[in-house]
Amino acid sequence: MxxxxxxxxxxxxxxEALVQVDRPVPGPGQVLVRVRAAGVNPVDWKQRTGYRRPGESGERDFPAYFGNEVSGVVEEVGEGVEGFAVGDAVFGRPVVGGYSEYALLSVDLLAPKPAALTFTDAATLPVAAVTAYDGIRQxxxxxxxxxxxTGAGGGVGVAAVQIARALGLHVVGLSSEAKKDFVALLGAVHVPSGPGWTERVPGRVDGVYDLVGGDVLEDAATLLADRAKLITAGAPPEVVEKLGGARVARVRTPERLxxxxxxxxxxxxxPHVTQTFPLEQAGEALRTVEEGHARGKIVIEVA
Incomplete structure (x- = not known):
């Protein structure tokens, strides 16, 4: 099994536990993927605590899989699937599976993996990179x-800084002092986090992409003349809306992937994958992200 x-x-x-499970069976519009790599994100451990994304409802079935982004090879296709065949290299967001040897993916959240893209890098894109892309476009x-x-040294932040730079924006990155050189390497002006950080921001700020929430989000809002240019992936919608901003509007399509x-x-x-772990050490990979020690992306390499 x-x-x-x-x-x-x-x-x-x-x-948490590493367990044996039944091999999933693809339904209509789904493919079964033999997972090669799975990205690790803060939302993974948050879901373990009972967190739900805005708009989600209902209880989970237990045991519940960790993981929200995978890459791998198609093993089986469900009824009505077009454009994908057994043996295709793909990446996307799983319906079932994640930190697992097999996963089910809907064709609505699946894309072919370019040959020039490694499985490891591809597994970092469906959550972190697409979230970054959505926010910059918004x-x-x-x-x-x-x-x-804010939170420029984490998985989404790393992608957001680079995408913004590619679009011709100047970027200021807020992170811990320990990530100073890393944030600067991405092409951002580093500002160390901590009390009084807003006073260390050089010059005018035209937009804020918040990935931290809490007091950092509230402080960041004070830097903007136009609060419509305040977005967050780190705080609930009701919190940022009180400040005049908005949550990142996610666009979950194959085209975005x-x-x-x-x-x-x-x-x-x-993607700046800085550490990889085998499936047997998935708990250690998750602790690295949960305890805030991750710099860049953490990936579980399954096969």
Missing amino acids: PKAYVFTRYGGPET LDLPAGATLLV AAVADLVVSGDLD
Whole structure:
């Protein structure tokens, strides 16, 4: 039986386990993928605690799979699937599976993997890179404008800085002092986080992409003349709306997946995978992200 890393109830790390599961069977409009790599994101551990994205409802079935982005090879196609065949290299967001040997993906959230894109890099794109891309497009700042990215050293932040730079924006990146050199390497002006950080921001800010929430989001809002240019992926909608901003509007389509893949292939986006772990060490990979030690992207390499 295939293996999967799951959580057996809502709670902390004590709920996690590597278990054997039944091999999923693709339904209409789905493909079964043998997973080669799975990206690790903060939303993974948050879902273990009971977190739901805006608009989500209903209880999970347990055990519940970890993981929201995978790459791999098509093993089986469901009824009505067109454009994908057994043996195709693909990446996308799983319906079932994630940190697992097999995953089910809907063709609505699936794209072909370009030959020039590694499975490891492809597994970082469906959540982090597409979230970054969606936010930058939503802000729609003109070339030459200045964008502040909070949490610039994390998975989404790394992609947001690079995508913004590729579109001709000046970028200021807020992160810990420990990530100073890394953020500067991405092409952003680094601002160290901590008390009084807004006073360290050089010059005018035309837009804010927040990935932290809380007090950082509230402080960042004070830097803007136009609060419509404040977006967040780090706070609930009701919090940012009180400040005059909005949540990132996610566009979950194969076309968006293809767009970010093209950015990697063209050299405009480097996912900066800084650590990889085998499936047997999925818990260690998740702790690295949950405890805030990750720099760039963490990936579980399954096969």
